[in-house]
Amino acid sequence: MKFKLNKILGAFGNTRSSEPTDDDNYIKDIIKSVDEEAFAVSEQNVLFAKVSELGGYYYVITIVVGTFKIKTNKGANLSIEGENFNLILNSDMDEFESDHSNVSNRFITRIDFQIEKEDISKFDKKTIISLKLSAKKQEVIFNTL
DSSP: OOOOHHHHHHHHHHHOOOSSSSHHHHHHHHHHSSSSOOOOOSSEEEEEEEEEETTEEEEEEEEEEOOOOOOEESOOEEEETTEEEEEEEESSSSEEEEEEOOOOEEEEEEEEEEEEEGGGGOOOOTTTHHHEEEEEEEEEEEEOO
């Protein structure tokens, strides 16, 4: 599976949408707009995630689509609560920001997190209970689908 950020941006850039009537419809609209499989959802955000390897280093590549909007140079962390384990991943880069979408009230944020090779097997939807994305003073709690 390969993320195509341009494809996700394009999916939201050319779509006209009225304000969501409730959070469930808002989330469903985001999931339908993207060809990739969603990893987890919060009240107003969808998390797309996968593990990738580059030059012997391992990363969890995440894309958050929804109301989460940030510009920071202090990085982020992703706390993962699973069955019989807790894992905290730190962002690969300290500086990142959300991209605005032409769809009302939606932003797209890509954050890569470092993960150790021995922890890759823990990053599985079947064993993860929740994920908490923390950046600046914002926290978003996601539940896997």
